[in-house]
Amino acid sequence: MKIMTCPINGxxxxxxxxxxxxxRPMPDPAAASDDQWADYVFNRNGAPGVKQEWWCHTPxxxxxxxxxxxxxxxxxxxxxxxxxx
Amino acid sequence: xxxxxxxxxxTPRAGVKGPGAAEWLKQLGLPVPDVxxxxxxxxxxxxxxxxxxxxxxxFLVEGPESVKLAAPISHGVYPVLRQxxxxxxxxxxxxxxxxxxxxxxxxxxNRTTRPALLTSxxxxxxxxxxxxxxxxxxxxxxxxEWFLDxxxxxxxxxx
Numbered sequence: 398m399k400i401m402t403c404p405i406n407g408x409x410x411x412x413x414x415x416x417x418x419x420x421r422p423m424p425d426p427a428a429a430s431d432d433q434w435a436d437y438v439f440n441r442n443g444a445p446g447v448k449q450e451w452w453c454h455t456p457x458x459x460x461x462x463x464x465x466x467x468x469x470x471x472x473x474x475x476x477x478x479x480x481x482x
Numbered sequence: 483x484x485x486x487x488x489x490x491x492x493t494p495r496a497g498v499k500g501p502g503a504a505e506w507l508k509q510l511g512l513p514v515p516d517v518x519x520x521x522x523x524x525x526x527x528x529x530x531x532x533x534x535x536x537x538x539x540x541f542l543v544e545g546p547e548s549v550k551l552a553a554p555i556s557h558g559v560y561p562v563l564r565q566x567x568x569x570x571x572x573x574x575x576x577x578x579x580x581x582x583x584x585x586x587x588x589x590x591x592n593r594t595t596r597p598a599l600l601t602s603x604x605x606x607x608x609x610x611x612x613x614x615x616x617x618x619x620x621x622x623x624x625x626x627e628w629f630l631d632x633x634x635x636x637x638x639x640x641x
Contacts, residue, residue, distance in 0.1 A: 409586070456602050457536065
């Protein structure tokens with residue numbers, strides 16, 4: 398069973414979690430070119446590596462950040478967006 | 483049946499959340515658990531009700547004391563609608579039922595710290611409080627009938 402650690406609820410089975418997408422900084426809509434904005438809206442980086450992602454512990458609706466190495470399929474650490482729990 | 487089910491859905495309960503919720507509950511004279519995901523009894527035994535801290539800033543109050551939460555709320559406090567299906571499970575095969583339906587090992591839980599666990603059972607998000615040889619469960623009432631039916635079916639197979 399794959400385990401992920403929720404910063405509030407502790408280690409739980411991965412089935413209790415939902416993926417919320419990679420954290421990607423949004424360009425300034427007023428200053429970004431059309432190409433930059435389209436890249437932000439439509440394109441995703443599928444290359445394996447260490448990524449910061451949104452995850453949600455669904456029974457408690459706790460959103461947090463998981464740092465995951467998608468090449469090794471390893472969860473490096475998890476933390477609340479506002480800091481360590 | 484080797485697992486007994488009791489439906490406590492009609493017990494009064496109320497919830498609040500927000501950055502000011504803990505302080506507001508203290509002002510109402512309620513004991514507030516210091517640690518997230520723990521609970522405290524209200525008025526001695528569980529028959530007097532309980533207050534549970536769910537995460538950092540959300541609280542569930544069940545029992546007669548829950549009427550206190552009808553007081554005007556203050557800044558940073560938000561009411562949470564609690565129309566839960568509330569169940570009490572006990573019996574000789576309770577842990578076998580939980581092993582089959584939930585990924586949390588309840589036998590490994592230290593009950594002296596009064597933990598409140600937010601997990602999923604048969605895929606339904608629940609708040610679970612183990613107390614003595616009983617397990618108290620709360621889940622969204624829209625899942626209630628199916629949830630209870632499913633647990634009863636599995637418990638019957640264990641008998």
